[in-house]
Structures are given as C-alpha cells and as structure tokens.
Amino acid sequence: MSLRYALIALLTGRPMTGYDISKSFSRSVAHVWHAPDSQIYPELNRMERDGLLDSVEVPWGKRGTKKEYHVTEAGLAAFREWMESPLVPQRQRDPVYLKAAYFDFADPEAVREQLRQQQAYWEEQLALLEQTRATLVDRSHPTLAARISKLNEREAELAVRYKIYAYDGLIARARTELEWIKDGFALIDELYGP
Amino acid sequence: MSLRYALIALLTGRPMTGYDISKSFSRSVAHVWHAPDSQIYPELNRMERDGLLDSVEVPWGKRGTKKEYHVTEAGLAAFREWMESPLVPQRQRDPVYLKAAYFDFADPEAVREQLRQQQAYWEEQLALLEQTRATLVDRSHPTLAARISKLNEREAELAVRYKIYAYDGLIARARTELEWIKDGFALIDELYGP
DNA sequence: CTGGACATGTAATATGTTACATGATTGC
C-alpha cells in the first residue's frame, strides 16, 4: 500500500499527470521509490475513486488532453495519518546476501564477475545519489523546488533538511554495500589466490 | 523466483520437511530470507513436480507421516546455474526512506517515536546477527554443521567463510541503519529543539 | 513526414500476505 503514499508524496510538490509521475519514478525519485506505468495508472484511478486525488483534464496540443492529478484534503489527511503510523519492519529478502552465503557453489571467476557488476551498479547509484543530494542542497531539484515555492522559509528549511537526511541514508547504504563488495574481492583472493 | 533457490540452498544442508524449513525461515535463516508457510508448501510441491526436489514419506509417531524433501541432481544444477547468473539489481522500494524524506508532514514527536521503534528493531537485529555470526565462526550453527559434515576441510572452510562474509554484510548494514537513525534524532533536536 | 517523447492504459502472470482450516504427536 506504500505506492499510494509515494504517489501522494510526489503530488504534494505539484499537480502531475501519470506520465510525469512515471518519469519521476524512473529518474531522480527512483532512488526512493520505483513503479512501472502499468502500476501507476490503475492506482491513480483507484485513488481518485477513493477520493484521495482529484483530476483535471488539461488541453494538450490541438485535440489532445491529459489528466493532471492533485491531492485532495482527504488525500493529505491519509498521508499525514500514514506518516505518523508506526512502520512495520521490513522482512529480509535480498537475493544478494542469499547468493553470497552460498558463493562456494559457484566458480570463483563467476563470483568475481558478479561482484564487479554489483560494484559498477552501486558506484553508479552512489554518483547519482550524490548528484541529487547536491540539487537538494542548492534547492534546484525540480520536485523540491515546486514544493518549497508554496512554503515559508521555516517550512522550506524543514522540507529540504529531511530530504537531504533521506539521501544521506541512501548514500551511507551505498557506501556500505561498496565496502562489503571490496571485502568480497579480498576474500576470494585469500581463498583462491588473486 | 528466488524463493526456489532459497529453498534449495537450505536443503543442501540436510533433508527437511516443510515445517523444518518454515521454522528456519522464521528463526536464524530469517536474516537472509523469509517466507510464510502458505508460500513454502505450495512451492515445495511445484519444485517436486518440476524435478528440482524429491520427497520421502517418513513415519512420524504411530500413524503420522511427514514429507522430507531433498535436492535432486537437476535441482543442484539449477541452483548452480542461478548462482553463476548475473544478479538483476534490486529496485529501491523502501518505505523508511520515503517516510524520512517527508518527515516534515508529521509531528516531531511522532517522528521521534518511529525512530525509536526503528532503533529498537535494528538493535535487536544486530544482536541476533552477531550471535548467529558467532555460531558460524565456531561451526555450531545447525544448518551449517549439517552441511559441512558432508564436506572435506577445504570445502568446509569455503562454505563457512562465505557464510560469515554474508553475515558481515548484514551486520554492516544494520550498523549503517543505526548510525542513520542516530543522525535522525540529532536532526530533529536541531530543527525543533530537544 | 518521421522519430522520439508524451500520454494512458489492459492482460496475463508471478509473487507475497493474511486469514482460515485441520489433524497428529509429545510432554507434562
């Protein structure tokens, strides 16, 4: 059910179409949440049906229209309620750690290759996260900028600081993963020779 | 589809019933993988149908029987193939970071309370992980012990070291989460006063 | 006038959760 709240969170910044949201979910916001089109559009419809969102038909070009969604009072209330409700701890289900625990079933070269892939992935993530963090610090991040334009300085400060805080967590996590991967290379070298 | 491989991984140690597996998934192995009964039993049946597992009816008490599953050659081959195949990077979908990015929508006391809960959760996890790690180091961990009893010293060393490596990753992750939570308390104190 | 971005979905499948259901065995 968190998809709902991720959608509301995004829409608190500015009204958006399903397409806008979809793009956000595969670009900068993707670090915090991701969902494919096929999940977004039906969920937006359900949320409108449930009164959490309102939509306005906006002209698009000559004949086309698009639906811009914005959060209703009920939606905002539901979001606040979720924000204040306790978090159910996530259950562990991460294939990476499962694999690592059984690396002895794989060829050491195959293991090295997988570690390299993971390393490349996390290095790229880390770079993106730090880049995005910088746009939060200077307040140029588009979604954030849209949101804080409607707030006073104190409120804006809070919004910005918490977003930076979230990114600091993601960055720390990425660094931890990279450290662990580095240890993995060292372990294989030790067990099989370089 | 990783559930399949998690099940095979467990069964490489020793033959088990669905119930045994279910218990493992909610005790020590839960750090690496978790699944409820209702997912385990049907999946075991499907895996037997697909030839990855074999089952033997074992007497249990006077009239009862239970099904002990063991991995077939085909199952082991499938496991090795999965172990050597590249990992598709996980997409981010973590409600904790989503919430953190929007903490300004919640009352600071509610935020503190959630941080306290997260802290308690991760501290408990960390303790369990370190405890389990110790049973890997001295080779008293039941699943591991069953597995290495069938291996020579070199193979046992590999199996043990990789499992410790996986737990080191989980422990590092838990510590990183705890650090981040600590920063969260500091941030709220700074923004609202202690 | 064409390709890429914009826009909105459906369908089928896979995976995961919650609740319910049932019975045997073992230890006290």
Place this chain on the structure above:
DNA sequence: GCAATCATGTAACATATTACATGTCCAG
C-alpha cells in the same frame, strides 16, 4: 487430558512484473 509443537495445506486478496496495445504531439 490438555497445551504446545509438529505437520500440511487452501482461499482470498494485495502487490508487482512483463508484455502488449494505441494514439497524440512536436521538432527537425
């Protein structure tokens, strides 16, 4: 004999993935 544990599921629902389908608009 009674409670806790062992044992094995089904059913309904919720969520997520993959593949497909269709059409508009805008820039070059």
